[in-house]
Amino acid sequence: MHIDNSQPLEYSTQQNQLNILGFWIFLGAEIMLFATLFTAYFTLEGRTGSGPAPAEIFEITPVLIETLVLLTSSFTIGLGIHAMRLGRKNAMLTFFTITLLLGLCFLGVEIYEFMHYYHIGATYQTSAFTAALLTTLGTHGAHVTLGLFWGTFIILQVKKRGLTPETANKSFIFSLYWHFLDVVWIFIFSFIYLKGMM
Amino acid sequence: MEFLERFAIPHPSPAIYASMVAIALVSIGILAGLTYFKKWGYLWREWLTTVDHKKIGIMYLVSALLMLFRGGADAIMMRAQLSAPDMKLLDAQHYNEIFTTHGVVMIIFMAMPFIFAFMNLIVPLQIGARDVAFPRLNALSFWLFFAGAMLFNISFVIGGSPDAGWTSYFPLAGNDFSESVGTNYYMLAIQISGIGSLMTGINMCTTILKMRAPGMTLMKMPMFTWSAFIANVIIVFAFPVLTVALLMGTTDRLFATNFFTTDNGGMDMLWANFFWIWGHPEVYILILPAFGLYSEIISTFSKRNLYGYSSMVWSMVLISLLSFLVWTHHFFTMGQGALTNSIFSITTMAIAVPTGVKIFNWLFTMWKGKIRFTVPMLYSVAFIPLFTIGGVTGVMLAMSAADYQYHNTMFLVAHFHNTIIPGVVFAMLAGLTFYWPKFFGFILNEKIGKVTFWLLTVGFVLAFFPMYITGLDGQARRMYTYSEATGFGALNMLSFAGAALMAIGFVTIVYNIYYSFKNSSRDIGSDPWDARSLEWATHTPVPEYNFARTPQISSSETFWDSKKNGHELFKGEIEEIHMPNNSGIPFVMGMIFFVAGFSFIFALWVPAVISLIGIFICMAMRSFEKDHGRHISVKEIIETEEKLGGAK
Numbered sequence A: 001m002h003i004d005n006s007q008p009l010e011y012s013t014q015q016n017q018l019n020i021l022g023f024w025i026f027l028g029a030e031i032m033l034f035a036t037l038f039t040a041y042f043t044l045e046g047r048t049g050s051g052p053a054p055a056e057i058f059e060i061t062p063v064l065i066e067t068l069v070l071l072t073s074s075f076t077i078g079l080g081i082h083a084m085r086l087g088r089k090n091a092m093l094t095f096f097t098i099t100l101l102l103g104l105c106f107l108g109v110e111i112y113e114f115m116h117y118y119h120i121g122a123t124y125q126t127s128a129f130t131a132a133l134l135t136t137l138g139t140h141g142a143h144v145t146l147g148l149f150w151g152t153f154i155i156l157q158v159k160k161r162g163l164t165p166e167t168a169n170k171s172f173i174f175s176l177y178w179h180f181l182d183v184v185w186i187f188i189f190s191f192i193y194l195k196g197m198m
Numbered sequence B: 001m002e003f004l005e006r007f008a009i010p011h012p013s014p015a016i017y018a019s020m021v022a023i024a025l026v027s028i029g030i031l032a033g034l035t036y037f038k039k040w041g042y043l044w045r046e047w048l049t050t051v052d053h054k055k056i057g058i059m060y061l062v063s064a065l066l067m068l069f070r071g072g073a074d075a076i077m078m079r080a081q082l083s084a085p086d087m088k089l090l091d092a093q094h095y096n097e098i099f100t101t102h103g104v105v106m107i108i109f110m111a112m113p114f115i116f117a118f119m120n121l122i123v124p125l126q127i128g129a130r131d132v133a134f135p136r137l138n139a140l141s142f143w144l145f146f147a148g149a150m151l152f153n154i155s156f157v158i159g160g161s162p163d164a165g166w167t168s169y170f171p172l173a174g175n176d177f178s179e180s181v182g183t184n185y186y187m188l189a190i191q192i193s194g195i196g197s198l199m200t201g202i203n204m205c206t207t208i209l210k211m212r213a214p215g216m217t218l219m220k221m222p223m224f225t226w227s228a229f230i231a232n233v234i235i236v237f238a239f240p241v242l243t244v245a246l247l248m249g250t251t252d253r254l255f256a257t258n259f260f261t262t263d264n265g266g267m268d269m270l271w272a273n274f275f276w277i278w279g280h281p282e283v284y285i286l287i288l289p290a291f292g293l294y295s296e297i298i299s300t301f302s303k304r305n306l307y308g309y310s311s312m313v314w315s316m317v318l319i320s321l322l323s324f325l326v327w328t329h330h331f332f333t334m335g336q337g338a339l340t341n342s343i344f345s346i347t348t349m350a351i352a353v354p355t356g357v358k359i360f361n362w363l364f365t366m367w368k369g370k371i372r373f374t375v376p377m378l379y380s381v382a383f384i385p386l387f388t389i390g391g392v393t394g395v396m397l398a399m400s401a402a403d404y405q406y407h408n409t410m411f412l413v414a415h416f417h418n419t420i421i422p423g424v425v426f427a428m429l430a431g432l433t434f435y436w437p438k439f440f441g442f443i444l445n446e447k448i449g450k451v452t453f454w455l456l457t458v459g460f461v462l463a464f465f466p467m468y469i470t471g472l473d474g475q476a477r478r479m480y481t482y483s484e485a486t487g488f489g490a491l492n493m494l495s496f497a498g499a500a501l502m503a504i505g506f507v508t509i510v511y512n513i514y515y516s517f518k519n520s521s522r523d524i525g526s527d528p529w530d531a532r533s534l535e536w537a538t539h540t541p542v543p544e545y546n547f548a549r550t551p552q553i554s555s556s557e558t559f560w561d562s563k564k565n566g567h568e569l570f571k572g573e574i575e576e577i578h579m580p581n582n583s584g585i586p587f588v589m590g591m592i593f594f595v596a597g598f599s600f601i602f603a604l605w606v607p608a609v610i611s612l613i614g615i616f617i618c619m620a621m622r623s624f625e626k627d628h629g630r631h632i633s634v635k636e637i638i639e640t641e642e643k644l645g646g647a648k
């Protein structure tokens, strides 16, 4: 394996560069995936049948907590990657752990939010609007959940194997993923919640 | 017993029971054969766990040919049923199931793996790479495709086939009108293989962007690689739309959501829109690589470089953009209003322009060329006029006002077969014949090949041109019968005769493979066609590492330059080569996906959840695995090279 030391660790081998480009392309596909979900949501948001309308079910508090927590986690993972570039393994692991804990918080609040919807009669089956809402949020939430597992695996690997071209590459790609989920959330926050509450 | 009842077929017939027995016998036969000849180890080591792009390509190829026969059997049954008025071979329900499975099998499980076969076989060789960017992912793509295909193909013996058309429009495809599990098969089988296609898209884009040999700038890529690249970009952007649509269709059917229903706010037209936002780009995913193959073949057998290289590239880029802007033309009659229809009419007709550019480029390539009418070239030459007819009828359909007459008639069926058979299927058969020697070490018999070609071409014209006429006269698509009074009888009989000729044609392909395997010369060198691009510069059969030394690129026809202009392709010393290890995980994951899909189809939640967990365990194992691949030593490489007839 040829290691190019003029590059940051995560870019230092040919395979690493391939992985990063491949992941960017994957994110392109993910953008299409969420764009489709948003299209469905915008098409169906007014089609509430006999169920509630957006303004009737959205609550600002949990949404604000979710937003705050997720935005912060995007910041902390950025710090984690910064620490990784400086070769400070322990600082990096700390920031990654904080990131995942924030992710867990987010997920907890989101689960609370879903239960709330369920209790006030906005279930998956209620209307086209609720189905589109819960599918869009749920797809994002499923990504976060997967990210929690994936991030944990990476933390374990960095801990055991140290910062190698491979683990650095995985960590960097994971950070791309996490930032992407944050960007998607910003769209969800603005165009689903804020728009729906106005 | 009650548990087993769900697996019964809702609408049985003797033919289906006979198929069940046949499937069971063939499966037992295969298992017994593998055991008797002690081939399990071989199968596992060489195929099921392989990550070699060439072997994966061959597995795609074999699957595509098998599916061609499955789809072909459906086709001939339909044509037989329609061959005369008031035929009683199939009833309405069977006809519904058969045109649905025919359409899905042909597009998703025949044409797609066929193009993936060629992308896998050719692209790494054409760009001088050792393999694709992510060999392991590539194997997973194949096994997901395979799992999806198997799932779809067992539907007619377990639980019942889908019957809502390959477009599966809602509300017809909803639980109210499609009660059997058939449409669940549709949703999940296509979902699973679609995830595989998306992964291939990512893999191939990365490979082509990052792994080209030194000197190969983008505008020096061989044309097939260009076409594959653009097709894969389309895959990356189109397949996620299908993923979401299928997900929503699945939840509508399994969890009673209301995306596409007709009450509680559901909107059936949303499905139609999503389906075709994927569906139209999909047909370009199929046709662009076919164009790429024709470009390689036409320039090789005209002994001329491809005319208008850069216009070929730009026309494909333009086609790929336009392909996302035309989807509404599939439902002009469903009430969008005149303005929308007009816009989509114009974007659709606009596609004819870049396509026309390509047609002229091929013609100019042949112009004053030294043409050799080999089998691949025959297919290419027939493609040009036949595809043009398909294109012209396409422009007719694109005129939204006129489409009210053609919509959902046999005219449409004639049109799209007219593009897809001379366009895609002929290209695949031409490519098969052209590249066969590269991967199997012998040439397919040209005489038999020509017989096949004529059977298919004449059969095609006879089978489909009459449908233009009956379609204009009002014969509806997807109708299992018609009355004597319509006067459609004679032309449909002609169609049946054509379809029968095509069926014979397909059988002669198998015979040709068998015959050539027995009789063809194995002494053909590595460049039997006097070809032009890089894939012919290495040995036949191709060693696992493709090129012993990385080739140096001078143009899009580097190999030709090295033959005629003294360009030095291979420079420097042979060095140790790094290769990826085989792995059983992709195969295992494919099988678990199969079980997961099956469980969802029948709403068996316990195995569904267990298999989803299994999939996550596989992913976790992959994450923790330390796999640095292996190295082929210089000594081994030199030995292999000598064995294959001199170092390259």
Ligand code: HEM
Pocket (backbone or CB within 6 Å): B072, B075, B076, B078, B079, B099, B100, B102, B103, B104, B106, B107, B110, B111, B164, B165, B166, B167, B413, B417, B420, B421, B424, B425, B463, B476, B477, B478, B479, B499, B502
């Ligand atoms: C080999 C010769 C073929 C014959 C004789 C044939 C014949 C037919 C017939 C009779 C129909 C149904 C017409 C109707 O009643 O609506 C049909 C539909 C269709 N065929 Fe083929 N076909 C052939 C090859 C192909 C190929 C190669 C493809 C694609 C790669 C293809 C894709 C389709 C599709 C998508 C439909 C529409 C299914 C639907 O209505 O849902 N066919 N074909």
Ligand SMILES: [Cu+2]
Pocket (backbone or CB within 6 Å): B279, B280, B326, B327, B329, B330
């Ligand atoms: Cu279209």
